Amino acid sequence: MAEQKESLRKICTTLALKNEEIQNFICFLKQSLQNVEVNASRVQEDLEGEFSSLHAVLDEMKDSMVTRIKQEKAGRVYELQNQLSACTKALESSEELLEMANQTLCSSETGGFSQAAKDIKDSVTMAPAFRLSLKPKASDSMSHMMVDFTQERNMLMGIKFLPVPVTPEILVSECQVCDNTITVVWMLPEPDSKIDHYILEHRRTNHEGPPRAREEYPWMVVEGIRQSEYTLTGLRFDTRFMTFRVKACNKAVAGEFSEPVTLETPAFHFKLDASSAHQNLRVEDLAVEWDSSGGKVQEMRKEKNRTNSPMNSPARNAVMSPKRAPSTRVGRDRFTAESYTVLGDTMIDAGQQYWEVRFDKESKAFAAGVALRTLGRFDQLGKSSASWCLHLNNWLQQSLTAKHNNKARTLDCPIPDRIGVYCNFDEGILSFYNARTKQLLHTFRTKFQQPVVPAFMVWNGSFSVHTGLQVPSMVQSGQRRNSATSSSNASLT
CATH class of the missing domain: 1.20.120 (Four Helix Bundle (Hemerythrin (Met), subunit A))
Structure with a gap:
């Protein structure tokens, strides 16, 4: 039976x-x-x-x-x-x-x-x-x-x-994905002097392999390509893969599309966890702005709508993104007091990740780095063992410092308006770069005992985060050159 x-x-x-x-x-x-x-x-x-x-x-x-x-x-x-x-x-x-x-x-x-x-x-x-x-x-x-x-x-x-033009073949081994660009290379199985141009189509997808009947994203078309290769630039990788196909055209007719080829687009994509943000931080998508009246307004709303039900806690009311790591700050309030902090919503527990943050250099204070999810609601970035950051102080005298565990090291370098953050979780490396020049500003060398998340702080200022970025080639090559030396202060690791 x-x-x-x-x-x-x-x-x-x-x-x-x-x-x-x-x-x-x-x-x-x-x-x-x-x-x-x-x-x-x-x-x-x-x-x-x-x-x-x-x-x-x-x-x-x-x-x-x-x-x-x-x-x-x-x-x-x-x-x-x-x-x-x-x-x-x-x-x-x-x-x-x-x-x-x-x-x-x-x-x-x-x-x-x-x-x-x-x-x-x-x-x-x-x-x-x-x-x-x-x-x-x-x-x-x-x-x-x-x-x-x-x-x-x-x-x-x-x-x-x-005669219909022959169908091109995409050469996967010669295609390249780096620095948020994709170079697609193809060839014809036999020479055809009547080919006038090529048409390339690409589509974002989260599925490996050939396109499916129902795809979330439409095909994007690039026409009039004269060579047998094309480079897409300025991409933001918010999906795991991109699918490509190409066809040849003569003066009157187009041939069949090539077999679709799916290329992996490894990049770190996250959002800001608004439920973790200090009440004085107004979070809109990937942008954050200081709001001096935010705390008072929210406190008034909280008093007006306060109930004894735990269902009204900010942690429950926050709408989480799909496929994101759930917040471990269950039952705790958002950052408070002078911890003007907001965290990313995606944990880093392996591999190499990179993101950039553009900030207002007139901000009274700003910090960017990583933190453990267990970072206390009163903890300021860099002032506990659970966070590492680059900190801009613009209160009395402008300075840029690397902070960890309430210890700081002043950096003697021009202050950029855009910082690149590189995290190699497996090797315990956290590096900060001038995002425009890729000049190394500082490196922490440690051993992450737990997963970390991107962390940010701003006081009397604003910033915006850029995600979906690959680790730049210049950063990777610089990390290999500096693997034998350390630019960090031992007291900060």
Whole structure:
């Protein structure tokens, strides 16, 4: 009995997966039918336009070529409609089997269960869903029906449909992802002197492998590429991967897209955890501004809306981003007193990460670094063993210091308006850079005993954070050069 139930469960799982696969394929077939209609109409309109301008010479050929296009369209529509009908019937049959299997599995009657399970198993074995070929019998492209009208007028009688450009191949081994740019390189399987340009499409995704039927992000198009490579610059990597495909075009027609290639885009992406922010800090997305009246206004609202229910605590009311590490500050208030602090919402527990922060140099005080999630609500950045930071003091005399565990080291360097923060969790390295010049400002060398999060402080000022950045090549090479030496003060580690 138990074995039969387990076997039936496996059958249910197999049927459900097959149903989903068929549904996706039906969507593809319907889209192919639409594309055949649209592409056939387009090439026919283009062909008729060319014939109209050259009707004196081409009038005899026009009818035969239009007929050929219509025959090709009718043949493909016939094949696709038959295949669509077969798939639809198979899906209906499979859904009936799945419903029957689920009902049998949930039935409390045990007398006829064994026979019912055997009947269902036999039916599944003969189910048409498993005999279907989920490959379209006809292509939706009508590009091969285009004709080349660029030849001499006296050669028009020899016109043939223009050969479709061959499909390029993306060379994954030569593609590069670094410094928030992606260079895509491709080649043609055989030389083609008639290629005029290429069209590259790219799409962000969180899935490795080929594109799926339903993707969250649309294809972005880059046209008019003359070389067999292209570099996308100024990217912000807020997804794990990017998918690329490319096609070649001559003067009249475009070829088929290459097989999509998915490239990994490693970068650190996080948001600011507004539920951790001091009441005097106004957090909007990745920007923070000091608000001297924020604490008073929020205290008034708190008094007005105060209840005894723990459901009204800031930790519960904060809306967390999906796939973010939940805050461990459960049951605790946000930072308070003179700890004008806000934390990032994503923990760092491995690897190398990099982000940048632009701050107002007129701020009375500003700090950026990392902290443990257990940082106390009264703790100021750099004044406890749970935080490391670079601190700007602009109160009486402007200074830039590295702080940790209530110890500070003054840095003798120009104060930038944008700081890059590099964290190598595994090696216990936290480095700060001038984000524009990539000049190293200071390095902490320690051993992180717990995961850390980005941490920021501002008093009478503002700042904004830039995430989705890769570790710059200059930073990586500088870290390798400095691996044998330390720019940190031992008292600060």
